[in-house]
Amino acid sequence: MGQLKLSTDLWSSQTVFILAAVGSAVGLGNLWKFPYITGENGGGAFVLVYLACVLLIGIPVLMSEIALGRAGKANPVQAMSNLARENGASRLWALLGLNGVLAGALILSFYTVIAGWAVSYFFQSFSGAFVDMNASEANSHFDALMANPYELLFWHTVMSLVTILIVSKGVKAGLERAINLMLPALLLILLVLLGYATTTGAFGKSFNFLFAADFSKLTWESVLIAMGHAFFTLSIGLGTMMVYGSYLSQKSSIVKASLWIAFADTAIALIAGLVIFSIVFSNGLEAGSGPGLLFETLPVAFGQMAGGWFFGTLFFALVVMAALSSAISLIEPVVSWFDQNWGIKREKAVWILGTLIWVFGIGTVLSFNVWQDVHFLGEKTFFGTVDYLTSNIMLPLGGLLMAVFMAWVMTKEQIKTQIDLSSGWMKWFILDLKWLSPIAVLVVSSSGLVASESVLIMVAISLFLYGAYVWNVTRKN
Numbered sequence: 237m238g239q240l241k242l243s244t245d246l247w248s249s250q251t252v253f254i255l256a257a258v259g260s261a262v263g264l265g266n267l268w269k270f271p272y273i274t275g276e277n278g279g280g281a282f283v284l285v286y287l288a289c290v291l292l293i294g295i296p297v298l299m300s301e302i303a304l305g306r307a308g309k310a311n312p313v314q315a316m317s318n319l320a321r322e323n324g325a326s327r328l329w330a331l332l333g334l335n336g337v338l339a340g341a342l343i344l345s346f347y348t349v350i351a352g353w354a355v356s357y358f359f360q361s362f363s364g365a366f367v368d369m370n371a372s373e374a375n376s377h378f379d380a381l382m383a384n385p386y387e388l389l390f391w392h393t394v395m396s397l398v399t400i401l402i403v404s405k406g407v408k409a410g411l412e413r414a415i416n417l418m419l420p421a422l423l424l425i426l427l428v429l430l431g432y433a434t435t436t437g438a439f440g441k442s443f444n445f446l447f448a449a450d451f452s453k454l455t456w457e458s459v460l461i462a463m464g465h466a467f468f469t470l471s472i473g474l475g476t477m478m479v480y481g482s483y484l485s486q487k488s489s490i491v492k493a494s495l496w497i498a499f500a501d502t503a504i505a506l507i508a509g510l511v512i513f514s515i516v517f518s519n520g521l522e523a524g525s526g527p528g529l530l531f532e533t534l535p536v537a538f539g540q541m542a543g544g545w546f547f548g549t550l551f552f553a554l555v556v557m558a559a560l561s562s563a564i565s566l567i568e569p570v571v572s573w574f575d576q577n578w579g580i581k582r583e584k585a586v587w588i589l590g591t592l593i594w595v596f597g598i599g600t601v602l603s604f605n606v607w608q609d610v611h612f613l614g615e616k617t618f619f620g621t622v623d624y625l626t627s628n629i630m631l632p633l634g635g636l637l638m639a640v641f642m643a644w645v646m647t648k649e650q651i652k653t654q655i656d657l658s659s660g661w662m663k664w665f666i667l668d669l670k671w672l673s674p675i676a677v678l679v680v681s682s683s684g685l686v687a688s689e690s691v692l693i694m695v696a697i698s699l700f701l702y703g704a705y706v707w708n709v710t711r712k713n
């Protein structure tokens with residue numbers, strides 16, 4: 237295996253790191269997933285739980301994950317193993333990195349499929365297909381795309397290739413510049429859409445739907461989905477922020493960066509939600525119509541508004557770019573692991589992994605047509621299953637273990653050199669990581685899952701902790 241490599245490639249500045257991390261966080265999760273799961277889970281109360289999770293679990297775990305990466309100086313598997321060794325803890329902690337590496341690959345397998353829909357919509361919009369489109373036409377347009385596995389496969393392939401090409405060139409060159417341009421443009425166009433939303437006559441209703449909490453609609457499963465989404469949308473729990481943190485210079489402020497990432501990510505999701513539900517309610521559409529929501533609503537807005545062709549084309553281009561900057565961050569943990577630990581060069585690693593992930597993604601392509609009626613875990617399609625296992629189990633579990641490692645294994649001094657909080661906030665931070673976040677994740681996970689799954693997870697966690705304990709005891713003797 238040779239000498240292990242460490243991450244050395246530092247970001248050119250703190251601002252660039254923040255932009256790249258925001259680029260990872262802001263993606264399909266904000267524009268596509270947040271609105272549709274909010275619609276499916278009844279609105280207000282769901283949003284409130286999601287916001288609480290971002291604040292109480294998301295931000296502390298985000299800070300911890302970046303800190304673990306910067307302190308461990310390597311890909312997630314190696315960083316955890318480095319830190320465990322330094323602190324005399326079990327090397328089994330490397331499994332936490334492995335969980336993340338695997339989750340990143342699984343998420344990417346459906347991410348390129350959905351991003352492919354946006355690529356297709358970009359070309360449709362450009363060709364003028366959305367001009368004067370009404371709600372029912374938008375609906376059948378989307379249904380026709382879903383019914384065609386070859387077309388979905390084609391766009392999935394395009395997206396996978398672009399991701400592979402960018403990552404194989406190394407993160408810095410093209411990416412930093414693209415993100416610099418993309419984020420402000422995305423925000424601007426969302427504000428234009430927000431302006432349009434206020435003219436639909438359903439803006440107030442949309443606002444109420446998102447912010448008036450009706451807890452009678454909330455089930456344990458929706459609490460689990462809200463919590464899982466907080467992890468997904470902030471890109472935490474799987475090691476993306478850990479690798480990005482491993483490229484971060486010691487001088488940068490992790491606290492400041494994390495607050496910016498969380499703020500930008502949340503603001504963009506909420507604006508997207510306001511826009512989409514204004515269109516839903518003003519056109520008598522179904523809030524709970526599922527993964528197609530973004531694609532069934534926005535063409536209607538672009539079809540009606542002045543300059544809709546221009547804004548529509550630009551918007552879908554930006555969705556694709558936002559998805560790309562997230563896609564590359566999903567594959568980065570596993571690529572850097574291959575590169576640093578297995579001596580497989582970045583370029584080769586990306587092609588091997590990218591191809592495997594692409595093949596797995598075909599399952600998601602088929603979920604919307606040929607395999608529509610093939611179900612796992614109860615009612616879920618192949619896509620639904622991969623999404624559920626990653627967002628609602630693997631990421632929260634990863635985040636929980638990161639919080640535990642940070643608060644219970646790292647020393648006070650180690651934490652202080654990474655996290656620049658005042659001593660008052662530091663107390664809260666550690667209290668949150670030690671107790672609140674882990675307990676919240678455990679309670680929500682075990683109540684939201686069906687019994688057999690939660691038992692499985694409990695057994696896995698217990699085995700892990702027991703293994704770590706035994707390792708520690710035998711090592712001391």
Ligand code: PHE
Nearest residue numbers: 261263264265266468469471
């Ligand atoms: N945060 C991204 C989004 O919201 C998805 C993502 C998850 C990216 C985890 C990297 C790691 O679309």
